[in-house]
Amino acid sequence: xxxxxxxxxxxxxxxxxxxxxxxxxxxxxxxxxxxxxxxxxxxxxxxxxxxxxxxxxxxxxxxxxxxxxxxxxxxxxxxxxxxxxxxxxxxxxxxxxxxxxxxxxxxxxxxxxxxxxxxxxxxxxxxxxxxxxxxxxxxxxxxxxxxxxxxxxxxxxxxxxxxxxxxxxxxxxxxxxxxxxxxxxxxxxxxxxxxxxxxxxxxxxxxxxxxxxxxxxxxxxxxxxxxxxxxxxxxxxxxxxxxxxxxxxxxxxxxxxxxxxxxxxxxxxxxxxxxxxxxxxxxxxxxxxxxxxxxxxxxxxxxxxxxxxxxxxxxxxxxxxxxxxxxxxxxxxxxxxxxx
Amino acid sequence: xxxxxxxxxxxxxxxxxxxxxxxxxxxxxxxxxxxxxxxxxxxxxxxxxxxxx
Numbered sequence: 073x074x075x076x077x078x079x080x081x082x083x084x085x086x087x088x089x090x091x092x093x094x095x096x097x098x099x100x101x102x103x104x105x106x107x108x109x110x111x112x113x114x115x116x117x118x119x120x121x122x123x124x125x126x127x128x129x130x131x132x133x134x135x136x137x138x139x140x141x142x143x144x145x146x147x148x149x150x151x152x153x154x155x156x157x158x159x160x161x162x163x164x165x166x167x168x169x170x171x172x173x174x175x176x177x178x179x180x181x182x183x184x185x186x187x188x189x190x191x192x193x194x195x196x197x198x199x200x201x202x203x204x205x206x207x208x209x210x211x212x213x214x215x216x217x218x219x220x221x222x223x224x225x226x227x228x229x230x231x232x233x234x235x236x237x238x239x240x241x242x243x244x245x246x247x248x249x250x251x252x253x254x255x256x257x258x259x260x261x262x263x264x265x266x267x268x269x270x271x272x273x274x275x276x277x278x279x280x281x282x283x284x285x286x287x288x289x290x291x292x293x294x295x296x297x298x299x300x301x302x303x304x305x306x307x308x309x310x311x312x313x314x315x316x317x318x319x320x321x322x323x324x325x326x327x328x329x330x331x332x333x334x335x336x337x338x339x340x341x342x343x344x345x346x347x348x349x350x351x352x353x354x355x356x357x358x359x360x361x362x363x364x365x366x367x368x369x370x371x372x373x374x375x376x377x378x379x380x381x382x383x384x385x386x387x388x389x390x391x392x393x394x395x396x397x398x399x400x401x402x403x404x405x406x407x408x409x410x411x412x
Numbered sequence: 413x414x415x416x417x418x419x420x421x422x423x424x425x426x427x428x429x430x431x432x433x434x435x436x437x438x439x440x441x442x443x444x445x446x447x448x449x450x451x452x453x454x455x456x457x458x459x460x461x462x463x464x465x
Binding site: 317319322325336338339340341 | 417418419420421438439440441442455458
């Protein structure tokens with residue numbers, strides 16, 4: 073199948089190129105970048121040396137494709153989606169521009185009026201573990217936010233069973249690649265290195281996705297920490313009923329027993345007893361663990377992903393596989409590294 | 413078959429012997445066969461590690 077990548081110079085775009093170059097059913101027909109038009113892709117993504125001699129094109133060179141994957145910055149795709157849908161039968165957008173179903177939420181969370189609200193009701197939220205059948209038939213799939221993915225996958229089984237009756241409190245740690253390839257003073261190495269930086273402790277945009285997909289109130293605060301890739305979300309909920317750990321196991325087993333990219337990680341011995349994002353680098357797994365505190369009925373859920381994989385490009389390829397009826401793990405078989 | 417006392421998963425056991433240590437493939441917990449007829453499992457003794465000092 074012929075796939076075009078619009079906006080391929082960022083970290084998400086680069087990861088998408090890396091994955092799709094190795095995908096046996098995909099031929100990358102074009103990769104666009106307005107900033108690097110005419111330059112070799114490997115110049116921007118040096119990990120692709122010797123693997124591809126493709127050059128970046130401009131968006132004005134777009135032709136017809138089976139699928140377009142958009143890795144443009146937030147705010148750019150919402151304007152141009154009708155045009156992209158003329159160039160391809162189907163589109164996967166990795167920005168936040170089509171994640172929220174309610175157009176008014178764009179005013180609340182992004183501070184903009186959505187220019188194509190009619191497409192919001194058509195777009196399918198791109199987490200296969202929640203929307204596999206809709207993704208299979210979708211024309212437009214919206215890739216989920218990285219922080220949102222980790223929290224949603226962690227809490228989805230509990231929300232589905234109606235076990236979250238109060239506000240879910242979510243604290244995430246995230247690596248520097250989540251801010252994208254564009255640098256700023258705050259991402260400059262002397263400023264960024266070594267930080268445990270609280271940013272957007274309230275009203276972070278991904279909160280809207282969590283509430284939309286989980287159907288519960290979410291109180292979310294992320295922190296930038298000393299990692300390049302990776303997210304660990306620690307979620308706290310207070311149960312109304314005193315569930316035993318075995319019952320919680322049953323809830324997760326029932327939701328994720330057959331999922332190829334979800335692993336329940338909860339061990340009694342060893343160094344890595346709970347999910348650890350470092351072990352997931354380059355893989356599409358989401359590792360989920362939990363522990364119950366009996367004295368106050370608190371359930372702590374830990375969820376780890378690679379933000380560029382299960383949190384972005386990897387999950388997009390998983391959606392592609394679902395959309396086109398390929399084996400869901402095709403092109404995503406990489407496991408993490410250890411030690412790293 | 414026996415049930416993991418930690419996570420509730422079913423564990424296939426062929427000719428279990430008292431004192432045998434088996435792993436739950438689901439949660440990784442090490443379990444000890446404390447009686448073999450009927451089969452009863454308990455958490456296997458673990459070497460304690462010092463975390464959080």
